[in-house]
Amino acid sequence: MRVLxxxxxxxxxxxxxxxxxxxxxxxxxxxxxxxSLRRVTAADYADMLxxxxxxQPREGRQPNSQDASKHPNYDELTANPYPFYPDALxxxxxxxxxxxxxxxxxxRPEIIxxxxxxxxxxxxxxxxxVRWEVTNEERKDFAGTPVVVRYLKGVVDNSSYxxxxxxxxxxxxxxxxxxxxxxVVIEFxxxxxxxxxxxxxxxxxxxxxIERGWAAATxxxxxxxxxxxxxxxxGIIGLCNKGKHRQPTDWGSLRAWGWGxxxxxxxxxxxxxxxxxxxxxxxVSRYGKASLVGMAFEERIAAGFIASSGKAGAAGWRRxxxxxxxxxxxxxxxHWVCGNLIKYGAYPLTENDxxxxxxxxxxxxxxxxxxxxxxxxDGDKWQDVVGSFISASKASPVYELxxxxxxxxxxFPGMDNGLMEGRLTYRQHHGGHEAGPNWPFFxxxxxxxxVKSQ
Numbered sequence: 328m329r330v331l332x333x334x335x336x337x338x339x340x341x342x343x344x345x346x347x348x349x350x351x352x353x354x355x356x357x358x359x360x361x362x363s364l365r366r367v368t369a370a371d372y373a374d375m376l377x378x379x380x381x382x383q384p385r386e387g388r389q390p391n392s393q394d395a396s397k398h399p400n401y402d403e404l405t406a407n408p409y410p411f412y413p414d415a416l417x418x419x420x421x422x423x424x425x426x427x428x429x430x431x432x433x434x435r436p437e438i439i440x441x442x443x444x445x446x447x448x449x450x451x452x453x454x455x456x457v458r459w460e461v462t463n464e465e466r467k468d469f470a471g472t473p474v475v476v477r478y479l480k481g482v483v484d485n486s487s488y489x490x491x492x493x494x495x496x497x498x499x500x501x502x503x504x505x506x507x508x509x510x511v512v513i514e515f516x517x518x519x520x521x522x523x524x525x526x527x528x529x530x531x532x533x534x535x536x537i538e539r540g541w542a543a544a545t546x547x548x549x550x551x552x553x554x555x556x557x558x559x560x561x562g563i564i565g566l567c568n569k570g571k572h573r574q575p576t577d578w579g580s581l582r583a584w585g586w587g588x589x590x591x592x593x594x595x596x597x598x599x600x601x602x603x604x605x606x607x608x609x610x611v612s613r614y615g616k617a618s619l620v621g622m623a624f625e626e627r628i629a630a631g632f633i634a635s636s637g638k639a640g641a642a643g644w645r646r647x648x649x650x651x652x653x654x655x656x657x658x659x660x661x662h663w664v665c666g667n668l669i670k671y672g673a674y675p676l677t678e679n680d681x682x683x684x685x686x687x688x689x690x691x692x693x694x695x696x697x698x699x700x701x702x703x704x705d706g707d708k709w710q711d712v713v714g715s716f717i718s719a720s721k722a723s724p725v726y727e728l729x730x731x732x733x734x735x736x737x738x739f740p741g742m743d744n745g746l747m748e749g750r751l752t753y754r755q756h757h758g759g760h761e762a763g764p765n766w767p768f769f770x771x772x773x774x775x776x777x778v779k780s781q
Contacts, residue, residue: 368556372658374572375666384672387654390709400647401708409645409679415690415725427729438691439624441683446639447620448578448665450586451567455484457495459594466503469523470534473503476522481590483563491566495587496550498522500533501542501600509542510605510778511595512770515584515614516545532609532766539770541778542601544591548617551587552580556662563587575666581639582665584614585621592627605629607696607773611762612710613663615700616640623691629777630696632769634762637710639663641699643685643721644671644678646714652678686721689751693722694729696776698769699753703742706759713739719753726751750776 376382388399400406416424416434424434443449463478481495500522501509514532522545523533533543548554552562560570563583573579578586588608595603607630610618615636622631633641638650654660656672671681689697699719701712716739723733732749740746745754745768752772756764 364557381673385653406648415687447582457481457590488569496547499544508602511542512607513544515610548584552583579664581620581663584617588621634700642711642714648711649709686718689722690725693725694731700765701755
């Protein structure tokens with residue numbers, strides 16, 4: 328079985344926040360601007376702290392601190408300080424959800440509202456339309472297969488505030504002799520990367536997809552919304568706010584990236600080359616978070632490959648393992664979420680006061696095909712390997728209510744022993760903070776649950 332191999336540099340990039348504009352990350356000529364960006368971030372963060380009434384959140388876990396009490400916890404005996412999680416199948420009024428109709432009409436909307444108000448924020452009603460353009464199309468040879476490479480640009484209508492321009496960058500690669508209505512596997516990727524490039528000489532995920540006769544697409548998150556606090560007054564969030572600071576329930580970057588994914592699906596629906604009812608989304612680390620958020624809120628996504636997503640992704644807030652809510656609500660990462668989440672990372676509130684937890688985000692994906700992926704103990708501890716499994720296990724009753732098998736157990740399966748039989752699956756692979764070793768397993772899962780089942 329062929330496995331993706333990524334260079335260390337690419338894996339590290341998945342863990343490094345983008346600046347407001349990717350150009351600030353590369354080249355000496357732009358480095359002086361970093362101080363300016365930090366000042367912009369500090370001002371925006373201070374504005375949000377004042378709006379939510381928080382002086383300073385609790386400090387997050389610090390792996391490199393000289394103070395051992397600040398180090399992340401990896402002891403499973405103490406990783407569960409809060410034994411009770413919100414029940415995904417009990418309504419806010421205390422009624423047990425007993426039918427698919429009750430889930431759809433009552434409980435699912437409740438959970439969506441709670442996540443919007445307390446974790447990810449609300450997409451505003453005034454989000455402008457997107458007009459897609461094909462900027463270039465080439466025929467190339469990709470690992471011995473003739474393919475078409477199509478470059479796309481989604482131009483967002485900025486007539487309401489011309490000072491901010493947003494153009495979504497994406498590309499899609501598909502077999503030149505492929506049939507119409509091809510399934511599409513989409514990745515949250517890094518802007519500017521050659522769509523046919525392979526890393527480290529290994530078999531790329533796109534090659535695996537093309538060999539199955541499907542299309543492989545990449546969308547650039549940073550072209551939708553910057554991965555920094557300094558970028559919150561620009562991008563799609565800034566455009567909707569006309570360059571002003573966010574309110575506590577306004578969307579963060581994770582939700583904005585999911586919005587951009589929805590707009591790409593809009594485009595795929597217009598072209599008979601693709602089958603937009605058979606779309607999958609994949610992402611690693613922060614883009615694993617974005618993939619899960621995008622799938623939870625966008626029901627047109629048929630499958631998700633959620634890799635090493637950690638806190639704000641698949642791992643529960645109520646777990647004390649690896650990164651903490653204190654890390655997420657710092658000035659380095661608060662832009663991913665809505666301002667209200669900061670309150671739960673500051674005294675007197677704790678994670679236990681949150682009215683939702685991440686198993687309910689996975690439950691919002693039901694009954695669609697969802698693959699929760701984590702890496703090895705050495706490479707993915709920070710992302711809370713066991714916590715992601717626990718969330719999948721706790722989401723399984725929703726899948727079962729809707730007539731599909733979940734992970735089927737609350738016993739952690741261990742390395743390379745995937746729980747792959749259901750519509751909701753979990754597998755810990757032997758690699759590090761990456762998706763590579765689980766790609767073949769996900770593609771088999773996607774083919775079984777989506778491509779051949781519809």
